[in-house]
Amino acid sequence: MTLRDLPTPCAVVDADRLEANLDAMARIASASGKRLRPHLKTHKCIEIARMQALRGARGVTVAKLGEAEVFANAGFDDIFVANLIVGSDKLERLAHLVASADVTVGLDSEAVLEGMKRAAAAAPRTIGVYIEVDTGHHRTGVRALSQAGLLAYQCRSVPGLEVRGVYTHEGHVYKAAAYRLQELCQSVASSMRDYAEVCGTDTISVGSTPSASVMAAVPSVTEIRPGNYVFYDATQVRLGASADACALTVMATVIATPTPSDAFVDAGSKALSGDKDPDGKHGYVRDLPDVTMDWCSEEHGHLDLSHSPGALRVGDRVRIVPAHACTCVNCHDVLHAANGDTVVETWPVAARGRLT
Amino acid sequence: MTLRDLPTPCAVVDADRLEANLDAMARIASASGKRLRPHLKTHKCIEIARMQALRGARGVTVAKLGEAEVFANAGFDDIFVANLIVGSDKLERLAHLVASADVTVGLDSEAVLEGMKRAAAAAPRTIGVYIEVDTGHHRTGVRALSQAGLLAYQCRSVPGLEVRGVYTHEGHVYKAAAYRLQELCQSVASSMRDYAEVCGTDTISVGSTPSASVMAAVPSVTEIRPGNYVFYDATQVRLGASADACALTVMATVIATPTPSDAFVDAGSKALSGDKDPDGKHGYVRDLPDVTMDWCSEEHGHLDLSHSPGALRVGDRVRIVPAHACTCVNCHDVLHAANGDTVVETWPVAARGRLT
Numbered sequence: 001m002t003l004r005d006l007p008t009p010c011a012v013v014d015a016d017r018l019e020a021n022l023d024a025m026a027r028i029a030s031a032s033g034k035r036l037r038p039h040l041k042t043h044k045c046i047e048i049a050r051m052q053a054l055r056g057a058r059g060v061t062v063a064k065l066g067e068a069e070v071f072a073n074a075g076f077d078d079i080f081v082a083n084l085i086v087g088s089d090k091l092e093r094l095a096h097l098v099a100s101a102d103v104t105v106g107l108d109s110e111a112v113l114e115g116m117k118r119a120a121a122a123a124p125r126t127i128g129v130y131i132e133v134d135t136g137h138h139r140t141g142v143r144a145l146s147q148a149g150l151l152a153y154q155c156r157s158v159p160g161l162e163v164r165g166v167y168t169h170e171g172h173v174y175k176a177a178a179y180r181l182q183e184l185c186q187s188v189a190s191s192m193r194d195y196a197e198v199c200g201t202d203t204i205s206v207g208s209t210p211s212a213s214v215m216a217a218v219p220s221v222t223e224i225r226p227g228n229y230v231f232y233d234a235t236q237v238r239l240g241a242s243a244d245a246c247a248l249t250v251m252a253t254v255i256a257t258p259t260p261s262d263a264f265v266d267a268g269s270k271a272l273s274g275d276k277d278p279d280g281k282h283g284y285v286r287d288l289p290d291v292t293m294d295w296c297s298e299e300h301g302h303l304d305l306s307h308s309p310g311a312l313r314v315g316d317r318v319r320i321v322p323a324h325a326c327t328c329v330n331c332h333d334v335l336h337a338a339n340g341d342t343v344v345e346t347w348p349v350a351a352r353g354r355l356t
Numbered sequence: 357m358t359l360r361d362l363p364t365p366c367a368v369v370d371a372d373r374l375e376a377n378l379d380a381m382a383r384i385a386s387a388s389g390k391r392l393r394p395h396l397k398t399h400k401c402i403e404i405a406r407m408q409a410l411r412g413a414r415g416v417t418v419a420k421l422g423e424a425e426v427f428a429n430a431g432f433d434d435i436f437v438a439n440l441i442v443g444s445d446k447l448e449r450l451a452h453l454v455a456s457a458d459v460t461v462g463l464d465s466e467a468v469l470e471g472m473k474r475a476a477a478a479a480p481r482t483i484g485v486y487i488e489v490d491t492g493h494h495r496t497g498v499r500a501l502s503q504a505g506l507l508a509y510q511c512r513s514v515p516g517l518e519v520r521g522v523y524t525h526e527g528h529v530y531k532a533a534a535y536r537l538q539e540l541c542q543s544v545a546s547s548m549r550d551y552a553e554v555c556g557t558d559t560i561s562v563g564s565t566p567s568a569s570v571m572a573a574v575p576s577v578t579e580i581r582p583g584n585y586v587f588y589d590a591t592q593v594r595l596g597a598s599a600d601a602c603a604l605t606v607m608a609t610v611i612a613t614p615t616p617s618d619a620f621v622d623a624g625s626k627a628l629s630g631d632k633d634p635d636g637k638h639g640y641v642r643d644l645p646d647v648t649m650d651w652c653s654e655e656h657g658h659l660d661l662s663h664s665p666g667a668l669r670v671g672d673r674v675r676i677v678p679a680h681a682c683t684c685v686n687c688h689d690v691l692h693a694a695n696g697d698t699v700v701e702t703w704p705v706a707a708r709g710r711l712t
Contacts, residue, residue, distance in 0.1 A: 007712040111670035274630030314467035356363040
């Protein structure tokens with residue numbers, strides 16, 4: 001089967017680019033002696049997670065219990081759920097999950113800890129805990145050393161819970177200029193050292209693709225959790241990644257060219273997600289990088305041909321590098337892996353839609 | 357089962373509000389003698405489409421062949437695919453589809469017509485065609501009377517194709533101020549009359565929820581295709597719809613309250629979609645309408661509590677009216693229908709992810 005045989009829109013992964021990306025990050029982790037615990041939210045595929053494990057990844061990261069359940073069922077046995085587990089139904093599922101996999105979860109408040117106590121009491125084995133630290137992204141995570149120290153202390157007194165480290169998602173690096181990345185990562189790492197000390201742990205886990213190689217070089221960091229690096233995307237290219245590293249595209253068909261400078265494709269926010277890159281675009285055409293998708297509706301994407309007037313005709317197929325690979329993948333039930341134009345495998349997006 | 361038993365995040369439909377919305381639009385169509393051909397992209401559920409049919413809807417509208425296949429398999433037999441069908445694989449599917457349902461598709465260019473000729477030759481019965489007109493939304497659709505007239509003429513000479521009307525999606529009404537809605541609809545309808553005339557048809561089909569009641573009152577319009585009215589959403593409320601009409605919410609759990617004016621819930625863009633309302637919000641809390649989701653990541657939603665400090669605690673459940681019901685529904689595999697707190701039915705989102 002070739003790409004021409006696939007109905008559009010569909011998600012296509014360049015197998016060689018994917019493997020090169022996996023190899024490169026594995027080398028970064030290995031060269032610096034860091035643990036690579038990749039975040040699977042980007043691809044949500046059992047097959048790609050196995051490729052990561054074969055290249056030395058130790059353990060995995062997921063965002064939701066439902067994703068953890070998918071990967072535990074597939075045999076992954078060291079799973080970090082980088083989130084706060086709240087609600088008696090979820091705590092029951094967590095207690096059940098640890099029967100089949102070693103699980104670590106996030107913790108950032110006494111309210112969350114109260115629930116965790118019940119899960120620990122019901123669980124057949126120890127539940128790992130990473131104290132979540134807000135290092136500047138201002139989402140969840142403790143925001144004061146005293147709070148972290150107290151939580152770690154309280155957590156240690158709960159039978160069945162084990163404080164295993166501190167973690168952060170330094171998502172604010174996405175908004176930092178490239179020349180400030182080094183400085184910002186040093187600041188995050190320095191802060192994490194203080195948090196690790198008050199929590200009485202040596203394990204410092206950080207996670208984002210733009211910061212991964214910088215963070216891997218910081219001596220105190222012990223674990224990196226990049227996700228997006230498997231595919232990269234238009235946002236990562238905007239932040240400095242190589243366009244040649246982009247392994248995921250949405251293949252689409254041109255359905256209308258109302259003027260020489262406008263084309264519409266059969267892929268909109270339902271195939272690419274509504275996310276935009278830092279320039280406000282939904283992505284760009286891989287072989288015509290000055291052709292961007294500047295707006296879209298659910299099923300229609302508008303390609304701005306003003307820099308390449310007349311470059312596309314009705315019926316042409318284009319491959320669009322999405323603004324955000326993670327949310328793009330979640331739009332699809334399968335990913336088609338290709339070598340050149342040959343479709344070599346089709347991978348179910350096994351953890352798609354695992355919202356809970 | 358009650359709402360409390362559902363894991364979060366999940367999509368909840370108030371059954372009574374849904375029925376009231378269906379009744380109201382059925383009355384508008386019936387009172388004006390217009391054909392109501394609802395767009396199913398909003399709910400994608402066979403059960404709700406049947407409720408619409410029972411209230412007098414005649415035929416349905418969908419956005420993709422894949423959606424048409426789902427509803428044809430469920431017994432719907434008068435389906436308008438409000439899109440341009442391009443590519444030999446899709447034309448084959450179209451030819452196959454008309455064996456089980458009466459199907460009409462859009463047409464706006466000679467390039468699209470060339471493909472349609474092949475589908476018509478292969479199809480076991482006539483394929484209906486609506487000429488698509490751009491009335492100001494500037495997406496697809498013919499942009500000149502002469503182009504429409506020529507297309508209709510060419511289409512009539514193709515055995516197996518039948519010109520059945522003209523249609524538009526007047527999506528630009530979403531950006532018009534409320535006081536201009538009447539004027540804008542009159543302008544669209546007047547333009548459509550001209551296009552119908554050059555195409556030699558009396559059937560004028562228009563479609564959008566904000567314009568539906570105004571368009572129904574225009575004598576020349578024969579068919580309305582609203583979609584969003586089944587649920588409404590924060591965008592429609594911003595455009596003038598009643599907040600009490602909003603029938604769809606995403607139920608979420610508070611997982612962190614780092615400050616009295618900030619809360620995070622376990623629902624982000626994967627549960628609500630990345631779409632924003634005209635105020636740039638992802639939605640608001642139904643029982644605390646001054647609490648909006650001002651930003652989110654994939655799994656985290658930030659609720660701005662600055663107008664209700666301390667109003668939420670970890671573990672609280674909230675019901676969020678999404679910015680855009682259509683894209684929100686597409687994030688979910690099922691919708692839970694509730695009467696008050698009692699879950700009465702769970703409907704599969706049968707056409708979710710039918711991208712092609």
